[in-house]
Amino acid sequence: MFDNLTDKFDAVFKKLRGHGRLTEQNIQEAMREVRLVLLEADVNFRVVKNFIASVTERAVGQEVLKSLTPAQQVIKVVREELGRLMGEGEAYELDLAARPPVSIMLCGLQGAGKTTTCGKLGLKLRRDKRSPLLVPADIYRPAAIEQLKTVGRQMDIPVFDSQPGQDPVVICENARRYAELNGYDTLILDTAGRLHIDEELMGELVRIKASLQPREILFVADAMTGQDAVNVAKSFDEKLDITGVILSKLDGDARGGAALSIRAVTGKPIKFVGLGEKLDALEVFHPDRMAQRILGMGDVLSLIEKAQTAVDKEQAADLEQKLRKEGFTLETFRDQLQAIKKMGSMESILKMIPGAGKAMKQVKDMGMPDKELKKIEAIICSMTPKERRDHRLINGSRRLRIAKGSGTTVQDVNQLLKRFTEAQKMMKKMQKAGPKGLKGMLGRGGGLPF
Template sequence: MFDTLSDKLESVFKKLRGQGVMTEDNVKEALREVRLALLEADVNFKVVKDFIERVREKAVGTLVLQSLSPGQQVVKIVHDELVALMGGGEDNSLDLAAKPPVSIMMVGLQGAGKTTSCGKLAKLLKSQRRKPLLVPADIYRPAAIEQLKILGRQLSIEVFDSQADQKPVDICSKALKYAQLSGFDTVIFDTAGRHQIDDYLMDELVQIREAAEPREILFVADAMTGQEAVNVAAGFDERLGITGVVLTKLDGDAKGGAALSIKAVTGKPVKFVGLGEKLDALEVFHADRLVSRILGMGDVLTLIEKAQSTFDTKEAERLQKKLKKSNFDLDDFKAQLQQLKKMGSLESIMGMIPGMGKMMKQMQGAQPSEKELKRIEAIIDSMTRQERANHQMINGSRRLRIAKGSGTSVQEVNQLLKRFTEAQKVVKQLQKLGPKGLMKGMGKGMFPF
């Protein structure tokens, strides 16, 4: 989503870093370009104006002008102010410290992704050892109730049995009583989508709020709608008093202005961001991490968290034993690819590694794609057990058979075997280095990943 903005800011910062002496004139010129980049990214005009003024006040101070690296000082100021703009340093966690069941009310426009976000949030809370109940209170959209029930079955999370001929307020009241009697500690209400100027439907939301007494009222905003999402959020806040925002479709190709503006305009924090259609594609929002991604600095903390959440302990122990025997084979290679896929798209993962996002753009499609990973798995699955254990026995006729069996070409089979051979060399290097040597080697950039 932020590719265009990232490219333009990187261009500005490159000029700044190359200047040995910083003057008020070149600071103003740089900030003019930053201002244009933010406006083109559909950031609210008043938000941009205030932001640039705060940066200018700090950037023209003697600390920057007399610094040994003034360009880097300006970059740091822009970074810090962007973090502050998006609510960095504030507590944006859910308020769940209350007598159970704690109610969470999801509101927003139709099509923003409320129902899917309800499922994603329930899954996230379940992973935190909470017991959520999903409540379908949208009686207006066809199949909305059934959609939430399907999500519930996929996640093994109970969904309250509501019907389309019931009143939404009655559904919520009955669901809350059911949760109290059945031992649920969290209740997530999926309300109907509407426009903030529709008084009848907004009044219905007010009634649900009074009946459910939610600790959190989360406004679900489609980041693809740009500034309109910010305006709608302000309208909902005026009528309901929202406590936070869930930004969906942040993995899309919109300009990203809503993500940068919504906290400044509404005063309410972004609590979660949706980064894909999968039910695990909901992340707790961290302003500093998103800003680091925008400025091309990566996001190592989120990468580590993703790795930990998908880490298979048994698989790691099995692999460790095989590595000790120098017996890393194609089955292990495939297993590692599958672990990688669990962490999300390759593009998002690489974007979290400092410098890799820019490198991927320069490679212009040379990096492996999701389709290529599936193709690699198909090739490995077309091999016999003996071939996967000893790739050196795969001669010309075997390669032709494997290519036909996987629907690929002999050339693609050859490319996979070449990659695997390189991976084996890396594994041997890691064995020689040990944990301390591994960190030292990675710092020197000696490994091809």
């Protein structure tokens, strides 16, 4: 979503770096360009005005103008102010400190992604050692109840059995009693939405709030709708006093205005962001980290957290033992590819690495990397276990069989084997360097040769 914004910020800062010494005049010129960048990104104009005033006030101060690297100091100020704009640099956790079952109510307009977000939130809570129950309280949208049940089945999270003709308040009350009797400590309420705000919808949500007294009322905002999402969030907040926002579809190609405006306009924190269609694609929102991503500085901390979540410690230990015992084989390489896939797309991983933005664009132009990695995995999976452990067994006829089995060409197989041989030589050098060298290689993704 922020690619276009990142490119434009980069262009502004490139001009700043061209000045040997910054003056108040060229800072003002840069701020005019930043103002245009933010307005084009559909950021609320009042938010832009306040943001530019804050940055200018700090940027023209003596601490910047006397700095040895004034352009970098301005970039630092912009990064800090972006983080402050989105939430003062802190991540907001859910408030679940109450007698169970604790209710979390999700609200928002139809099509914002509430039902899918309910499932994502349920999965996150289960990973946090809680026992969630999904509650389908949207009786109006066709198949909404079945959709939530399908999402629940996919993640093996229980869904309360409700019927389309029931009163949503009664559904929620019955679900609470069911949770009390069956040991569920968290209710996630999937409420009804509309194509636009109306009194009937708000009245129903107010009744659910009065009956269930939810600990959290989270507004699900479609980040693709820009300023509309901000205005709708404000209306919901006035009626329900929401406790936070979940931005869905942040992986889309919208201009990013909602993410930059919604905190400043509503005064309520963004707690989570949805970064894809997969049910594990829900992240805690860190304003400071998001500011770094917007400015093309990467997000190493989130990358580390993603890796820790995706990679099982026992599997990592087994892989290290395999590497010590058998060396770097096509089998261990395939295992590493599968571990990387759990972390998400290569594009999303590259975005978190500082300075990888330009490299990622080049990789994209070459048709890499996700399609290429799938092809590599298909080739390796078409080999026999013996061939994966010792690629020297793969002669001409075997290469033809592997190519046919993987839906690729013999040239693709030859290219993989050639690049793998080079990577294997590199791994042997690392092993000779001892345990520290091997661990260092594992920490950098196992010497991925592609």
